[in-house]
Amino acid sequence: MFHSVPGVPRAKTERFACNNTGIGLHFGSIWGYFRPLFCAPKMVNSDKKMVAMKTLFKSDPKLPIYSLSEQAVTIEFGGEISQDILEVITGFDRSLNQYPFPGFIASVPAYTTLSVFFDPVRVIQSDEMPGAACFEKVSAYLSQLHEKLENTTVATGNIVTIPVCYDAELGPDIAEVAKIHKLTVDAVIQLHSTTEYSVHMIGFLPGFAYLGGMSESLATPRKGTPRNAVPAGSVGIAGKQTGIYPLQTPGGWQLIGQTPVKLFDANRVQPSLLKAGDRVIFKPISRLEFDHLVAAE
Amino acid sequence: MKIRILKPGLLSTIQDMGRRHYLSQGVPLSGAMDSLSARIANKAVGNTDDQAVIEFTYADAGFRAETDLLIAYAGDGMRLQCAAQILPPERPVFIPAGTVIQLIHSSIGVHTYLSIAGGWEIPEVLGSRSTCLAASFGGFKGRSLHAGDILSGIGQLSAISASLLRILKNEQINFAKWSIPRQLILPANRKVIRVTPGTEADWFNSQSIVDFFLAPYILGRNSNRMGFRLEGPEIVRTKNDELISTAVTPGTIQVTGSGQMILLMADGQTTGGYPRIAQVASVDLPLCGQLKPGDTVYFKEISQREAEVLYLKREDELSKLTTALKSIFL
Numbered sequence: 001m002f003h004s005v006p007g008v009p010r011a012k013t014e015r016f017a018c019n020n021t022g023i024g025l026h027f028g029s030i031w032g033y034f035r036p037l038f039c040a041p042k043m044v045n046s047d048k049k050m051v052a053m054k055t056l057f058k059s060d061p062k063l064p065i066y067s068l069s070e071q072a073v074t075i076e077f078g079g080e081i082s083q084d085i086l087e088v089i090t091g092f093d094r095s096l097n098q099y100p101f102p103g104f105i106a107s108v109p110a111y112t113t114l115s116v117f118f119d120p121v122r123v124i125q126s127d128e129m130p131g132a133a134c135f136e137k138v139s140a141y142l143s144q145l146h147e148k149l150e151n152t153t154v155a156t157g158n159i160v161t162i163p164v165c166y167d168a169e170l171g172p173d174i175a176e177v178a179k180i181h182k183l184t185v186d187a188v189i190q191l192h193s194t195t196e197y198s199v200h201m202i203g204f205l206p207g208f209a210y211l212g213g214m215s216e217s218l219a220t221p222r223k224g225t226p227r228n229a230v231p232a233g234s235v236g237i238a239g240k241q242t243g244i245y246p247l248q249t250p251g252g253w254q255l256i257g258q259t260p261v262k263l264f265d266a267n268r269v270q271p272s273l274l275k276a277g278d279r280v281i282f283k284p285i286s287r288l289e290f291d292h293l294v295a296a297e
Numbered sequence: 298m299k300i301r302i303l304k305p306g307l308l309s310t311i312q313d314m315g316r317r318h319y320l321s322q323g324v325p326l327s328g329a330m331d332s333l334s335a336r337i338a339n340k341a342v343g344n345t346d347d348q349a350v351i352e353f354t355y356a357d358a359g360f361r362a363e364t365d366l367l368i369a370y371a372g373d374g375m376r377l378q379c380a381a382q383i384l385p386p387e388r389p390v391f392i393p394a395g396t397v398i399q400l401i402h403s404s405i406g407v408h409t410y411l412s413i414a415g416g417w418e419i420p421e422v423l424g425s426r427s428t429c430l431a432a433s434f435g436g437f438k439g440r441s442l443h444a445g446d447i448l449s450g451i452g453q454l455s456a457i458s459a460s461l462l463r464i465l466k467n468e469q470i471n472f473a474k475w476s477i478p479r480q481l482i483l484p485a486n487r488k489v490i491r492v493t494p495g496t497e498a499d500w501f502n503s504q505s506i507v508d509f510f511l512a513p514y515i516l517g518r519n520s521n522r523m524g525f526r527l528e529g530p531e532i533v534r535t536k537n538d539e540l541i542s543t544a545v546t547p548g549t550i551q552v553t554g555s556g557q558m559i560l561l562m563a564d565g566q567t568t569g570g571y572p573r574i575a576q577v578a579s580v581d582l583p584l585c586g587q588l589k590p591g592d593t594v595y596f597k598e599i600s601q602r603e604a605e606v607l608y609l610k611r612e613d614e615l616s617k618l619t620t621a622l623k624s625i626f627l
Contacts, residue, residue, distance in 0.1 A: 066496055067601045069546050070579045070608040074496070081541060108321045108544040110568055115544035117320065120605060121612050134605055202323040203542060203568025206432045210542070246323075247432055264322075266422050266434035272322035 063146055065139045071105075073138050074115040075146075081111045081212065086200055087156055089114050090277030095149050101141045102126035109276040110201045111210070116142065157199065157277030162244070162259050164193065164235050164282045165290035170258035177220050177237060177254050188256065189284055191215045192235075192242065197280040207246035207264025207272040211280060214242045226252035233259045235282070246272075257282075260293035298413055298450035299363040302442050306358030306400065308522075311417060311436035312410075312563075314347045316425035320567045326547060327427035327435070330408050330522060330563050330586030334372040337477045338412035340618055341369035342389050343457030343626070348416030349426035351442070353409045356400040363447065366392040367414035367462045371479055373406025373587045379470055388476040389414075391465035406587030414458040415451040430522070430564060460626040477618060482611070483584065490581050491599045491607075495550060495573030500536040508532070509574060513593045514558070520590055522564040527594075531556040532574060545569040548577035548585075560585060578604040580611045 064076045075092075078085045089109050096107055096116065103122030108115040120134045129137035166174060166189045178185045197211040204210075219240045227250065230236070234245045236253030245251060246263035263273045274280065285293070302309070312335065315328025329335035329352055336346040356375035369389050370377055377384040378401045384390050392398065400409070419426040419437060428436025437446060454462065465471045498506070508530035517526030532552045545551070549561045551571035560577065561569070562585065577585060578599060588594065599607075 067493070068496070068544065069548055069576050070601075070605045072544070072546055074544060079541075105317050106320050108567060110543040111541045113541075113543045115546075117317065117546075120608055124609060133602060135601060201542065201568060202321060203544075204323065204566055206319075206323045206325075206429070208323050264432060266429070266432065270322070271319065271324065271423060275322065 063143065065142060067135050068115055070120055070134070072115055072117045073135060073142070074113050075142060076113050078112050081200065083198060083212075085112055086198055086212075086277060090157060092146060092149065093276070095145060096142070099145065101138065102128060110203070157275065157279060159196075159279045159281065160274060161281045161283050162261055162273075163285040163289070163293065164257040164259050165285050165287055166192075166257040167287045167290070170287075170290065171235065171256040173223070173236075173254040174256040177218070177256055180220055181217060183217075188218065191218055192256065193282045193284050195282075197242070197282075199274045199276055199278040199280060201276050202272055202274065205246055205249065205264075206266075207274070209243060209263070209272075209274040209278075209280070211242055214240060216240065218242070220254050222252040223254060226250055230255065231258065233261065233263065235259060258290070260290050260297055262297060298366050298415070300360045300366065300413075300448055301363055302444055302446045302448070303359040303361055303397070304357065304444055305442045305446075306353055306355060308354040309358060309442040310352050310428040310430070311349050311419050311426055311442075312352045312428065313349050313426045315563065316423055316427055316429065316435070319423050320544070323567050324423065325429065325431060325523075325564045325567060327425065327429055328563050329410060331372055331406075331410070331583040332586070333482065333583035334408065334479065334586075335410040335412075336615060337371040337387055337479050338369045338410040339416070340615075340622065341371070341387055341477050342367055342412050342414040343455045343459075343461050343622065344412060344414070344416050345455075346615070348412065349419045349436075350410040350412045351417065351448070353400060353411065354407060356402040358400040360398055362392045362394055362396045362398070364394050365466070366394075366450075367458065367465065368392060368411060370409055370411045371477075372409030373403060374409040375400040376403050377401075382470065384470065385472060385476065387479055388473040389461045389465060390470065390472040391462070391467055392470055393468065396470065407589045408586055413450040414462060415454045418449045418451045457622055457626045464626075482614060484581075487584050487587075488593060489595050489597050490584060491578040491604070492550070492575035492581075492596050493578060493599060493601045493604050495575045497536075497540060497572035498574055500534055500538075500572045501552070501574060502533045502535045505530070505532040510596055510598060513595060516588045516590050516592045516594070518590045520588075522562055524562050524565050525560040525585070525588065527558040527560055529558075532558060534572065536572075540570050540572050542568050542570040545573070546576075548579065548582050549573050550575045550577065562586070578607060580604075580607045 065073050068074045077089055093107050093109050093114055103119040105117040123134045123137050129141050131137040131140050174185055178188045195213050197213040199209045200212050201210045220237045222238045229248055230245050230251040232248045234255050235257040236255045238253040244263050264271055312329040315326040335350045338350055339346050339348050371387050378399045422435040433439040512530045514527040514529035517528045519526050547561055547563055547565055551559045552574050553571055
């Protein structure tokens, strides 16, 4: 698999010698424990995106990888939520899935991390990755992939338009949200539906997208008493976050609307409508259109 | 081969080794809470480890053999019984058509796994037969089993299964003299759970770390397939930063804002935002899967290297078991 990365020569020995030092210490079992630190990534100035990455890595010039379990490691791309980190993680994740290592199972992107799950038996049996232990082998592969892809890793996802009906019956808290912010209901709809949101990660529930980019003037605390059952498709606000309930579940978010689109459907090839890196636009629709689309689904 | 569920018990679901390819879409891993017992039940009837099994929670359940059956069971939640005869676990058991089997309480643990030669015929959804209770898909119609449900085995038997069936087929209940000794695979002291340091282990004060390793922790009432609450000395944070949500996995021990510990289990969510004090070694996760509310456990620290060595050793032992079965019955 190491050979399959285009234009990627086999790893230089001295690079792994450097990595091994970090990992060797890492295995000493101590509390307040030591994360292996990898060599500073090389920067390429030609690409516009890379300028952003350069700033990104300035405060933290290393790419730490830590063990999540015997079957997973987590790569830390930075310490703060940002659009730049999202694009770097999305790009790296795409490359990893395109060029997986022997034993690779799945990757889970999050705000500032990418976790990589693998089958330890297959990893240890593979002689394509240097190292004596699974953590060492997988870290070496990821570190090398990161180094090789440095000038091409930035990626953005699809733009997904999600129809939302902001009807008071479907979004029972929209009047309250408007009142809290001394806005009209129309102004709330306007603010909510003219922003382009970024999907930073999927988690909490199947198909639940953590969206970034909501207007600060819509930030509203959760409801004092959570509802016992929030319908699937409900669009809500909780603090600075906005999101869509993929399934019917109890919940305390302020509900401002509902989408007829299924955010999660186990029968689809990609069951979650959204994935990390996607951008989302909410398109206001009338109650009539909503009912029509529900019937069509 | 076919059974009819007469009484489903507290929570009976179809599980396998979990749904591993959709974690990035928020789909929980699911799978058997005690994966070791599930694998042993499968091996004992000549199946591959990843075939679907029925996971029973405690006992108070029963089923009827609608046809002749070749089954096996393993776990600590119950014993299978027919009239006054106890059927031994961890080995292939032949049951003639018409027999009614009762599940009798065993006070040791919680979950028991029932396998059938060929594996239960359950469609794969997103690459697994496990039941995803949160989103109601997978397993048997996306739900737990009800009285009256009929479950069939896959007709195609492996060569070992066919050989075991030929040997054990009889007019009455018949079982192998040998068994797969699960107790020999598990550590002798089942109250001690081995853990590796969590990523945020240095976010807690030293007294809390000392308590974590010396004090007994009790499994709280509010525990289920998603996670366990661990009750004991409060864990105090010295670093009060907000953890940016990141991937978590079964075995992750999180500490909530109020200092309570939550051990994530099979149906646990895929991402979390609480600092992680420790990660249960994969080889000891099956022990956790048998804990019931009120049980006491102690945590013991091992290094990540040790955890990995234990994992690989366990996998090696289990694969040798399959090789041994093949060499005897093929």
